Amino acid sequence: MPSYKEIFGASSRSRVARRTAIQRILFLIIFVIGLGLLAYSRINKDFSTSLKTGFYDLAAPVINTLMEPVYFASSVGEEAKNLVDLRxxxxxxxxxxxxxxxxxxxxxxxxxxxxxxxxxxxxxxDAPSKSIAARVIATSSSSFVKSVLINAGQRQGISNGDSAIYNEALIGRVVETGKNSARVLLLTDISSRIPVMIEGTRDRAILAGNNTASPPLKYLSATNNVEIGQLVITSGHGGIFPAGLMIGHVSKISEKNVQVKLIANPDSVDYVRIFNFGLNGVIDLKK
Amino acid sequence: MKIERYKPPHQRRLENIWHHAMPTLTLAALTIISILPLPIPNYRFFTPDLSLLAIYYWCIYRRDLIPLPLCFAMGVFEDLFDGYQIGINAFIFSIVFLTTTTRARFFRKQKYQILWAGAAALCFLATLLEWVLREAFLTDHVTLTLQSFINAGLSGLLFPPLSILLSKIQKTAPVRVH
Known part of the structure; x- marks a missing residue:
């Protein structure tokens, strides 16, 4: 007479045990792959950059298509609002x-x-500047990262180090360029450092992103004459940005730091103009 | 006695495919939504972690249908869009998967409020873990800002509507079809 196991296979308890064991092994493998990926992308920047830019080029058309209904609905709403406010x-x-x-x-x-x-x-x-308008197609999902993906890349003439401008104010710079897409690192990102000066007093400093809407000024001289409301512009040092691009206004002065309120809020930008001012910078960012 | 309505084989096959693909598709959709620049005021400033909540929900209710490699892949997908070290979100999602699946039976027996509190706690823990990983793997000093906690809190607040939506989707294929 056939046994129970022969008719019904392994008991449900042993099946669960086997599945748990498989899951544990799988988790261990994934854990090792995850750590390896983290470490390898940290050591080999070229690997992660080429992987990301390749991925952006693949994802950009898909996201563009997905966003079409949203853009349409948004434009209809905008049109209706404009009609009301016409007079x-x-x-x-x-x-x-x-x-x-x-x-x-x-x-x-x-x-x-x-x-x-x-x-x-x-x-x-100065060399004449070239510009192109691009749409923001994706943003970072983390509160620790401030960057956006745009739907223009090398084929449209964009290269690393180009300035991203919205409403006449600087919002960031291009850091990774794919064929048809690029990633813009916003001024608010933790790794963003921009040489700036205060218009009027000409005090120089570095605008250091801190993941908030009001980044602080670093390395401001102790004898500065900064006042609330003064305009902060790019200083042109480092040769990445030309001097005089508007950034924001001094919003808070305390003993510890001076904060800047950005003119263009990078969190609400839908379109950007990417400018190539023909500057190569002290460090070659085009690589 | 309730007699099941006859369904032709192709309809059964489709139902079967939908039954198996449902968690994967919803997780993929929510991950994509979380990176899209939706025209909602301050949406980019307060980005809820929808994919994390979806992993939490499916790990509790359909842990047999949500594989760990899928969670890992979704994490890599988000990492690629973040533009920093690849693997941070993948690692977090894997940890969330493990934490939730090992406690799935406990959560299923609890009241909804406990389930909700679990989701909120998980969002805060995931934020802290992300901060630790970014601090460890980035050259710049990463500070925990108020926005990070607001994001985690908002994700926790969004769990009830999202869980209702996911349960409605789950009910479209309530019985496992063989």
């Missing part, structure tokens, strides 16, 4: 237009004067 917006624009007409005439006069003076001094002008 108010028209009045505001008419006033702004009057102001701009005045500034236009001033700019035209100053440009002519500037050109003449540059000719007199034989001034070497």
């Amino acid at each position: 108010e917006e028209n009045t505001r624009l008419a006033k702004e237009n009057l102001k701009l007409q005045y500034y236009k005439s001033q700019v035209s006069r100053l440009r002519t004067e500037n050109t003449e003076l540059r000719k007199l001094l034989s001034f070497v002008p």
Whole structure:
């Protein structure tokens, strides 16, 4: 007579025990792979960079497609809001237009004067900048990381070290470039360090990201004349960013540090303009 | 006696596929949602850890259908988007998987409030673990900010609606079809 095991196979208890054992071994393998991956991507940066850029190129079109309905719904909502605000917006624009007409005439006069003076001094002008608009297609899911993925890469002329600008203010720089996508490291990220100066006093410092919306200024001289509300701009040191790009305003001064409130909030950016100012930097970031 | 409605073989096959793929698909969908720049005010500032909650839920209710390699792969997927060391989220998700599966039976017997508290505690522990790993593997000093804790708290608060959604999805394939 056949035994119970022969008819029904192993008992459910032994099956559970076997499954638990397999799971333990599997977890051990995954644990080792995870640690190995962490260590290897830490040691070999080229491996992780090539893996990431390759992945971005694969993922970018998929995310773009997934986001299309969201963009559509968002644009419909935006259109409806614009229609409601149309009259108010028209009045505001008419006033702004009057102001701009005045500034236009001033700019035209100053440009002519500037050109003449540059000719007199034989001034070497900055290289002309190239820019491209790109859409933010993905963000980091962690609160410890502040970077975004954009849908433009090497094929669109983007390279590492390019400046990411939103509403005339710097928000970050390109750190990894794929063929059709790139990753922008935001000013708020923990590893972001930007040489800046205070407009007016010309005090120099380093804007150090700390994963918050108000990054502090480091290495500010003890005899600085910084006041709340002063504009913080790029200093041009290091040769990555040109001097004069707007960043933010001094928002808090304490004994420990000086905090800067960024003009463009990187957490709410949907589009960015990527500028190539033709600067190579002291360290070659194009590699 | 309740008589089961006759279902043609292809429908049974489809139900079977759906039954097995349900946790994988929902986890993949929530992982993708967590990296998309959704047009919600301050969404990027307060990003809830949806994938972590999904792993927690499925490990408790359908631990047979959520394999560890899948959780690991989803972690690698998030790591690639983060742009830092590959393996941090993968490691965290694996730990969450192990912690939850070993206590799945306990959680299933508890009241919903305990389950919810477990999810919130897990979110905070995952945040602390992530901080420890980033501190260990990054050259820069990583500080624990208020945002990190708000994110963990928000993830905990989002567990009830997410668990309702996942249970509704689970009910679409309530019986294992052979």
